[in-house]
Amino acid sequence: MKKIPVPAACPKTPLNWLFIAIIASASGGCSLWDPLTEQSEPARITSLSAESTKSSPAKRLAKLSDSGKINPLPPEQVGYYMDVQYANLQQKLSRDDIDLSLQNSKITMIIPGTNTFDVNSTSVNKDAQSALTAIAGVLAEYDRTIVTVAGHTDNQGETDYNQGLSEQRALAIGEYLSQRGITPTRLVIQCFGQNRPIADNNIAKGRAENRRVELVIEPVVARQSSS
Amino acid sequence: MLARRDKIFFGILAVTVLGALALSVLLGWYIWRESVMTEEQRLQQLSQRLGEETEHAIIDARNLLETLNEQATDPCNAAHLAMMQDVAVARPYIRAIGYWRAAERLCGAGFIQGVSFTPPKASRIYDSGEIAWWPSEATEVGGVQLFLMRFGHHDVVIDPRLLLNVDLLEGQMAGLWVEKLPMITTPSNAIFPPLESLKQGMTVNQSTEQMISRFSLGTLLPIDIVAIQPMSEFWKRYLPTLITAAILALLLIPLWVFAVVRYSRQHLSLAAELRDAITRNKLRVNYQPIVDMSDGRCLGAESLARWTRDNGEVVGPDIFIPIAEEAGLATDLARAMLQGILRELGDLLKQCPDLSINLNLSAQDFQTDRLFVHLETELKTAGLATSAIKLEITERALVDSDTARQQIRTLRQQGHLVAIDDFGTGYSSLSYLESFELDALKIDKSFVDAIENQAVTSSVIVHVIEMAKSLKLDIIAEGVECDHQVDWLLSQGVRLGQGYLFSRPLTAHQFIDFHQKYS
Numbered sequence: 094m095k096k097i098p099v100p101a102a103c104p105k106t107p108l109n110w111l112f113i114a115i116i117a118s119a120s121g122g123c124s125l126w127d128p129l130t131e132q133s134e135p136a137r138i139t140s141l142s143a144e145s146t147k148s149s150p151a152k153r154l155a156k157l158s159d160s161g162k163i164n165p166l167p168p169e170q171v172g173y174y175m176d177v178q179y180a181n182l183q184q185k186l187s188r189d190d191i192d193l194s195l196q197n198s199k200i201t202m203i204i205p206g207t208n209t210f211d212v213n214s215t216s217v218n219k220d221a222q223s224a225l226t227a228i229a230g231v232l233a234e235y236d237r238t239i240v241t242v243a244g245h246t247d248n249q250g251e252t253d254y255n256q257g258l259s260e261q262r263a264l265a266i267g268e269y270l271s272q273r274g275i276t277p278t279r280l281v282i283q284c285f286g287q288n289r290p291i292a293d294n295n296i297a298k299g300r301a302e303n304r305r306v307e308l309v310i311e312p313v314v315a316r317q318s319s320s
Numbered sequence: 321m322l323a324r325r326d327k328i329f330f331g332i333l334a335v336t337v338l339g340a341l342a343l344s345v346l347l348g349w350y351i352w353r354e355s356v357m358t359e360e361q362r363l364q365q366l367s368q369r370l371g372e373e374t375e376h377a378i379i380d381a382r383n384l385l386e387t388l389n390e391q392a393t394d395p396c397n398a399a400h401l402a403m404m405q406d407v408a409v410a411r412p413y414i415r416a417i418g419y420w421r422a423a424e425r426l427c428g429a430g431f432i433q434g435v436s437f438t439p440p441k442a443s444r445i446y447d448s449g450e451i452a453w454w455p456s457e458a459t460e461v462g463g464v465q466l467f468l469m470r471f472g473h474h475d476v477v478i479d480p481r482l483l484l485n486v487d488l489l490e491g492q493m494a495g496l497w498v499e500k501l502p503m504i505t506t507p508s509n510a511i512f513p514p515l516e517s518l519k520q521g522m523t524v525n526q527s528t529e530q531m532i533s534r535f536s537l538g539t540l541l542p543i544d545i546v547a548i549q550p551m552s553e554f555w556k557r558y559l560p561t562l563i564t565a566a567i568l569a570l571l572l573i574p575l576w577v578f579a580v581v582r583y584s585r586q587h588l589s590l591a592a593e594l595r596d597a598i599t600r601n602k603l604r605v606n607y608q609p610i611v612d613m614s615d616g617r618c619l620g621a622e623s624l625a626r627w628t629r630d631n632g633e634v635v636g637p638d639i640f641i642p643i644a645e646e647a648g649l650a651t652d653l654a655r656a657m658l659q660g661i662l663r664e665l666g667d668l669l670k671q672c673p674d675l676s677i678n679l680n681l682s683a684q685d686f687q688t689d690r691l692f693v694h695l696e697t698e699l700k701t702a703g704l705a706t707s708a709i710k711l712e713i714t715e716r717a718l719v720d721s722d723t724a725r726q727q728i729r730t731l732r733q734q735g736h737l738v739a740i741d742d743f744g745t746g747y748s749s750l751s752y753l754e755s756f757e758l759d760a761l762k763i764d765k766s767f768v769d770a771i772e773n774q775a776v777t778s779s780v781i782v783h784v785i786e787m788a789k790s791l792k793l794d795i796i797a798e799g800v801e802c803d804h805q806v807d808w809l810l811s812q813g814v815r816l817g818q819g820y821l822f823s824r825p826l827t828a829h830q831f832i833d834f835h836q837k838y839s
Contacts, residue, residue, distance in 0.1 A: 166423075172440030174423045176451055177470060180442070184449020184472060195445070235422045 162278055165315035166237050171198050178235040185227040199311050206304030215261035217269050229273030241309040242267045243283040247300035260284035266306050332584045340573045351565040355558040360522040367535035367545035374483045375541055377413055385471035395419050396427035404429035413482040418475045432461055437468050454501045480504035497544040591647040598656045603627050605660040606825035610818045613806050618838040622678040623661055624825050650684035651691045662702045664828035669708045678710045683717040686724045706735030714741045732757055761788040765799025771808050785812050
């Protein structure tokens with residue numbers, strides 16, 4: 094298999110990973126393909142791919158609220174729904190290194206790369222699996238949301254490599270969640286490589302914080318009828 | 321005279337009124353303080369109790385939710401419904417319990433059926449996953465705003481009115497805050513100042529005539545209880561105490577007035593009687609001989625005033641001298657004494673020029689030169705030398721030093737001898753005494769008493785003697801009562817003494833005899 098640079102496959106603008114994967118496999122030129130074929134069940138990916146779209150989260154949300162695939166929330170219930178879901182996540186998350194926050198009816202979870210992936214690895218380790226199982230349980234109950242999984246790295250090493258690593262890690266988590274019953278329709282995979290640091294890359298602690306996967310949970314809200 | 325009497329009268333009146341006023345104020349202050357403290361304590365205990373009940377209810381509800389989460393294996397079946405019903409009925413403040421999936425209430429139990437509260441904004445989300453909505457319009461049913469808590473799949477609806485036991489508060493305005501958020505007020509439309517603006521404990525707001533108390537509990541949840549009552553309520557509650565206080569005041573004030581009147585009348589009448597005794601020459605003079613202790617010769621005497629009232633009661637000088645000074649009679653007293661001495665012993669003094677009689681002066685005598693003018697003219701009339709009358713001045717009289725110093729100098733220039741009396745009992749220092757021109761120093765009886773025997777002696781008396789010597793003053797020991805005191809004093813070079821060892825105070829006749837015997 095030939096190694097070609099990632100950018101074409103995973104640009105800065107969010108794209109669905111499965112879409113990319115299909116394109117990549119068709120063209121036979123995406124580095125992304127390797128870990129997936131090695132560590133995931135191809136059948137599963139095929140089933141997920143059928144549900145996937147090319148949209149950004151915003152477009153996906155708009156589309157989903159009309160599609161009937163997800164029962165959209167009436168606007169007046171959004172606050173309650175997200176508050177309760179957030180509290181439920183608080184209750185179920187035993188790992189305190191996962192940063193959980195709720196803002197503007199959006200729940201953000203920052204899962205540090207450390208303790209989740211081994212160095213340079215893209216497979217979710219045992220410790221992280223139990224946390225992700227708990228998260229998947231809550232996401233399954235609160236199924237009127239979409240979940241964006243975004244991978245990030247520090248600035249060490251090749252930009253392209255980092256881009257690929259972030260993508261693979263986001264994919265790994267997305268894959269894990271879908272295995273735990275989260276329908277792929279609700280999942281959006283994004284990869285940012287080293288482009289969106291949240292801490293100082295010049296120090297070890299900052300780099301550790303930058304190596305992360307972010308999960309953003311957004312409600313699917315019914316469009317306000319004119320009545 | 322009238323002016324003085326008026327002054328005294330108004331003085332007494334002022335003391336009476338001020339005393340009564342002070343008494344009332346003190347009593348009033350004390351009762352007020354006691355009542356406020358009692359009230360504060362009462363409210364604190366009440367708040368503590370209400371706070372604990374509230375905290376217990378919230379913790380209990382939380383634990384209840386946890387138990388229900390654990391036991392609802394097959395939610396909404398008959399057993400689950402019965403369990404929810406049981407726990408709800410067992411707690412008066414629980415209005416409903418619900419089982420939820422996400423934002424959908426699937427089943428539940430309690431008084432308010434079929435109502436699913438989904439308030440848009442949680443008041444608190446705890447790290448352990450509890451989520452709570454404080455009473456608001458979003459949780460209102462039948463005009464009552466309810467408190468909502470959800471944990472996992474269950475929620476509980478609490479009626480906060482039942483957390484604030486109104487019976488205990490006896491109709492006061494009260495408010496309950498949990499986590500600094502308002503939970504309930506009674507009456508429900510009561511308006512409270514912002515919690516942050518209230519001080520801990522009880523404060524009295526004079527402008528609104530309200531008593532505001534705030535007590536906080538902070539064991540597990542921060543809980544604040546605020547109670548507001550009008551001052552009139554407070555007064556009503558403590559009316560019996562106030563009545564008791566008023567009765568006490570009514571009893572005490574006449575008692576005080578009576579005491580003042582009685583004291584002042586006694587004092588005034590004694591002063592008036594003393595004035596009368598002085599003007600009518602009814603004071604007697606006694607003479608305490610002063611002897612040379614080495615040979616027993618009588619060299620003179622200290623004159624002492626004696627007063628026997630008309631009813632035969634003997635009043636001691638320790639009582640009537642201060643009365644005389646207070647009533648401004650000291651100089652009159654000294655003058656009467658002088659006249660008595662000259663009348664009784666004038667002849668003897670003329671025959672024996674070496675003999676001298678000591679006259680005690682008070683601080684008042686130095687305020688004017690009235691006494692000294694008399695002294696000069698009367699000695700001249702009697703044909704006596706100025707050395708016949710020695711003047712004794714107490715240390716206290718020397719304090720107002722500048723005028724006294726000038727007058728003492730004048731008196732000495734005229735030929736009087738000046739002795740300082742009761743030496744050692746005041747605050748004189750050597751340097752201070754040095755600034756006066758003096759002739760003799762009388763050692764106070766208390767120092768002489770301290771001479772136990774020749775071996776053991778007070779060090780103070782040694783210093784006093786040394787001081788007198790260095791100032792070149794004659795020394796007279798007062799209150800000599802034992803032979804060993806004489807021996808010791810003589811060994812220290814003190815020759816002159818007076819006391820019961822030599823003689824008691826004598827009348828003029830007795831003194832003339834005594835002098836004849838020891839001259």
